[in-house]
Amino acid sequence: MTASALTTGIVLLHLLGVFAAMHAVMHARTPQGAIGWALGLMLLPYATLLPYLYLGSSRFLGYRVAHPIQPSHALPAAPDALPADPGCARFAAISALQGRPFRSGHRLRLLIDGEAAFDVMLAAMAAAEYCLLVQFFIIHDDALGRRLQQILLERAAAGVRVCVLFDGIGSHALPRHYVTTLRTGGVAIHRFATHRWRNRLQLNFRNHRKIVVVDGTRAFVGGLNVGDEYLGLKPPLAPWRDTQLELQGPAVADLQQLFADDWQWITGAAPPLLLPPPGDGDASALIVASGPADPQETGSLFFTAAINAARQRVWLSTPYFVPDHAVRAALQLAVLRGVDVRVLIPARPDHRTVFLASTMHAHHAVRAGIRVFRYQPGFLHQKALLIDRDTAAIGSMNLDSRSFRLNFEVAAMAVDRAFAADVAAMLTADFSHARAVDEREYRDAPYLRRVAMHVARLFDPLL
Template sequence: MNWVHIVIEIIVTINALAAIITVFREKRDIAATWAWLLVLFFLPVVGFIFYAFAGRKLPKGKMFQLKKETKIELQRVLARQTQELNNDHTDADKVVEDASGMATMFMNADAAFLSHRNRVKIITDGKELFHEMFQDIERAKKHIHIEFYTFYADKIGNEVLHLLEKKAAEGVEVRVLWDSWGSMGTKNKFFDHLRELGGHAYPFLGTHSAVTDFRLNFRDHRKIVVVDGQVAYTGGFNIGDQYLGRKKKFGYWRDTHLRIAGSGVYGLQARFIRDWNATDPEHPIDKVFDPGSVYFPVAKVNGNTSLQVVASGPDSDIETIKLGYLKLIYSAHRSIWIQTPYLIPDDSVLDALRVAALSGIDVRIMIPCMPDHAFVYRATQYYARQCAKWGIQIYNYDAGFLHAKTVVVDGKLGSVGSANLDFRSFKLNFEVNTFLYDEKVAQKLEEIFKADIRKSTLQTTKMYDEQSWWLKFKQYFSRLLSPIL
């Protein structure tokens, strides 16, 4: 038996040393470091396989290319637009002023320019979204830029592809970016005919296969459509049948997306160009930012919404969208209403929510009633239970799967985008959100939230306390892994 003990001690020692070397060889925050040590220590071999998929960072060459592309400047476009179109926005100025420096923070952190006089429409139904998107794509004369985390080769995916092929055959510039992991099952050859017709399609950062890429983290979670530099779409929907409620597993898919017309489109156009040029540096898009250029035409929209398009990702140490969420929460005087499919906040966001609730602010958070990822959902339940103890109203959306990522504060300020209220969106994924300075838009978000409440169940502390010990154990265990989920 002595030799068995010796072998076990050697294996444990080697595993411990390998875990320490593996985790500390790359810079991480303390929470993620401890989470990975926990996995590698207590799951020998299996833990290292999991790390190979979910723990490794992007190659330095790809990070360098992304950082290089983020230096894009839009100052000449902004100056021209400000001079010609943004002179009369008194009401918008008041709302921006109420945001207590939020616009300035985004300018400093992400060079996100503040755009006025946009026309914004909120879309919450997949059928309506694709109907309007198809109409805008049909009208395209110059270019169509599409970037999605998920572009499935299913019914709606083929419909989108065939429309893009039609426009490419007409001579319209068509470019598509997709994430290989989020679009698992969609092969590169799916876009071959589009390429034959003169279109362009590449997986984000050249990761052609979700299997050979061998990396779960650092995904392109953005959702962007830009048509002729004049109209853009962004939010939570992807391209797939499930987003139209065609999958029995999820039922009705409840999401939130924006259709933007005006100079706010520039932010999404610039973000797409950065991602495209980092993905395909051999065939870059010419960065022409002169007003009136093909990619940045002078906006002629007379809308009422001021907004900023804000991006974040692992190519930057500044968690810009998370800072935006924090700024929204701390700016609240009356109410904070949040919808998110994944509620796994870090300590800074958790403390901000607790401070708001204890200060008497009406804090409400709506989450799905069903999981799409088991560990993530159990961790979400754990944090929901903690929030409920502080007086935060937690609602489970019962009419399908809630995938919307929205925040609305005091009926004045709002955010709609791709970023969830979780570690992954803050630190690991490439995300994009639109922060909105418009009372009418914010009040519309509140109305949507109220309508969803009628299809939801308020979760009480008593309901959480009556959960089984096994369910609570799964929640606690999942919470330990929250920094890497």
């Protein structure tokens, strides 16, 4: 290559870097992300242009526009047995954000850890008579994955309409023969992927939702994926601490519709949808959905609004504690109001960079008066939120920028004193197996580890 050709190539790379930097400044969701990308693209385009192509977009384009659910496919709202709990009123902003009301009449059951949760979920799937909707971020071809596969095949053979979604990145290790076997057996199964041309090169976006709906009457949401590690069978993260929620009542229709949104984006057709029967339970509930196609920062706004509504306590359990400014400020303000604020995080890392950033955020939280605890027995993957003595949420949302802005997520928020008491008892047991974080965790760490924490925090918008 001649010197002039090399010079021309360098100039072109820098020009492309400048144009990409302009795009980053115009479209990045956070100022930190815009500054980081812009500086990298202008100063080191050789190293940042390709990553920006795959990681730079912060909007999932076309999701709501390309294949809207037609009115004939959409479920009508199930009739509520009674008016929603009066306590729902203080979460009116979350209801408005979701565009649907809290609904009454729900039966709720906590399913604690993988063995108990999968025993109930797989038994419910095996009893399906009409329709089975299944969505997980990760499905592995291991013992648990093959148990799921067998049940899906049996239900399809019995004439049940079975629809399965899995995330293409989360389930990247799922072998083709696993999917082929299901399709051959009559199961409609698809990989959720950014397959439209405007999103084709993006690796940032993931469908992190975990939804199971059986015959339109029973639904499950939470943190569990399909893999032996979620049963606590894979050291060094074992035992695995997680929680799932079983829900019966009108909000099951909202979970079906949420699955239908994702299904139609991939297939262009609607899945089978069944109207749930009228609810006969005591809990009021709202399905909270978020994703990178939302016009607002739905995930962050959900946590911020919920924390701001608290007057007695905010207990949080999350595997990744990388809050944005709004959530961090809400937690600090809650402390200043005299609210009992506790955050439960893992003592063991599954992702080193996120763990380092979480440690840095935990240090700042402790300095602000927030009580932070590290769960000791095994890896903590649970996503739970407890507000005061009447409200709790269980779902797939982590407390990090990825869940706030880059992942499709779902949670069920319930206003019910009995259910909140169950969640409080569960978290009390978790805190009893945790160690309080103090300033020494950061101060006594080796210097290079502290540097690594600060460097990891620079990547907050991508974590």
